[in-house]
Amino acid sequence: MGPTIKDIAKEVGVSHSTVSRALNGDPRISAATRQKVLEAAERLGYQPNLSGRGLAHGKVFSIGLVIPDILEPFFARVVNGVSQVAYRAGFNLILYLTHADRRMEMAALQQIGHGRVDGMIIMARKVGRQSVLALRRHKVPIVLLIETMPEAGFDGVRVNNEGGAMQAVNHLLGLGHKRIACITGPRHASDARERLRGYRQAIRAAGVDPDAEGLIFKGNFTEQSGAEAVDRMIQLPPDRRPTAIVAMNDATALGAMNRLARHGIVVPDEMAVVGFDDMPFARFVHPGLTTVRQPIEELGKAAADLLIARIRGEVKEYREVVLNTQLIVRESCGSGRARSHPSEKEC
């Protein structure tokens, strides 16, 4: 182990508590003493031992982040966001990759009780209710990301999926579309449900009943399901056929676009398509996919900000942060206007 405050104390000729105070900026310490202590610390290459500090005042200056899989770009970007905020605030980031394995998840959550982290950000597709609820007895702050549990009183950060879907629909309405179809996501996914709700709401606001008009097509977030939905659409008589599709994620949109191309239907001229997520490929497909972008890094940052505020006691009451999406307009839904810039613009 490196030099300790006692070494500095010996060096300077004061007590170790004086050294501690000097290093922590206690105003009672004289400028002269502080100066000498800081110099000695520098000279000896002193670095505070965090186990000691942690033991003394119960903080370890680490936050934990639980995610299923780091290979998934979505999660990687969350990590990026969290880490930036954490470092800046002087916290270390401890990463727990669960691979969606329940046992790994449990083990990660256990770490809270070990005093290894001052707080935890949890992003798990379906975190076991029991296991999370059990965490509350430690008073360690917890922030749930994406899949929140407001009923249980956990702090949460999530995306305004409803609003995102409405952005997509409203954009299409603005382009003059009347029959706007939707390809849904799986019912068990809460974000898919929220997006569907937003879609319904925006369509109804335009005076159309999407269910009565048969505009809702089942999907499950896969390319395959997008393609199949298109197959069903084109069997409809022309006057009942939609002129635009809102897919609940980009994979579905991609599947739909490819299948449309195979049927010789030109996007966007004969059919507009909007996705959701703004996956990397959305920029590269042809035509570029208009889609609803989730502010992924910002989610991570917001979660870290909230968690650290809780740790510091700056936030006392329950809080939920909802971030808005952003519609990224590319070529896949056409436009009445001339296209000023080559590819994309934000709304």
Added chain:
Amino acid sequence: MGPTIKDIAKEVGVSHSTVSRALNGDPRISAATRQKVLEAAERLGYQPNLSGRGLAHGKVFSIGLVIPDILEPFFARVVNGVSQVAYRAGFNLILYLTHADRRMEMAALQQIGHGRVDGMIIMARKVGRQSVLALRRHKVPIVLLIETMPEAGFDGVRVNNEGGAMQAVNHLLGLGHKRIACITGPRHASDARERLRGYRQAIRAAGVDPDAEGLIFKGNFTEQSGAEAVDRMIQLPPDRRPTAIVAMNDATALGAMNRLARHGIVVPDEMAVVGFDDMPFARFVHPGLTTVRQPIEELGKAAADLLIARIRGEVKEYREVVLNTQLIVRESCGSGRARSHPSEKEC
């Protein structure tokens, strides 16, 4: 804070050191006492505090991992490998993302001195020699990944780049190619240099002097540089033109393939191409790119294994681990044989 060994001691009616011993499996403790202690611990929901433990015996059961960027799939896969080994061995993983920023790098390395980690795996393109060397005064084990520093006596894990290039060349030789060109990587990258060395060696072993024959084309790991190299190749008189290309990474190979296509040169019939890295896109381009795969997750695992062995004192002397690559044969270099399976096979 949760219950401590003192609470258990009170509950059971023994001293706290007896509790500690019982929990740690000290053989001197009677079965009856141990039983009672374990029960009480369970009942109270006891979890050892790691700051306390860390302070007492100098281990914190955490390892640090320094990487430039988590969004890069290469690094994400390393994280994945490291984390698996770490968790299994009971170590937490503390992640430091430097974004190739020297100050972040320094800050991360500082953590060693804070006693926050028992060891550190460092993967930085060009880690400042000074800063790393300064780390040696702490006796904390360090493993360098990819860019090793054997001269400085640091443990390291790296890839057999030389051997990988030889695999590529030998495969082409086996297919009957005589004039096998190479598109190099940037000179400052050690892996690029190693691959070039392997290429030269394998070609020479076949009785050809690649330099005299003008088979070496400058590149810099970018698509652009691959395309430009192809431009230079096709200006050569037919008898001096290569029949196969070994690109020092997949991006270069991709650039070369695209440019060949534009010139109407058919891969693999008129020109064979081999890449290096096995990036995700290598499977999806047409024709599928034969390439040299780096065992990325295994690199992470090997580094973690080595580090933990060091921490445990199981390894005393300097050690360097070199992992072999694997040639992934797809369609881009043709084959005399009929293709049995649709896409790929391993050598």
Added chain:
DNA sequence: GTGAAAGCGCTAACAC
């Protein structure tokens, strides 16, 4: 303004 002393949770050397 500074020192002495206690204590955070745990391990381990030393008694008995």
Added chain:
DNA sequence: GTGTTAGCGCTTTCAC
């Protein structure tokens, strides 16, 4: 086999 005690590095009362 178990209790007592000291100590890991640090913060923080309480004295003066």
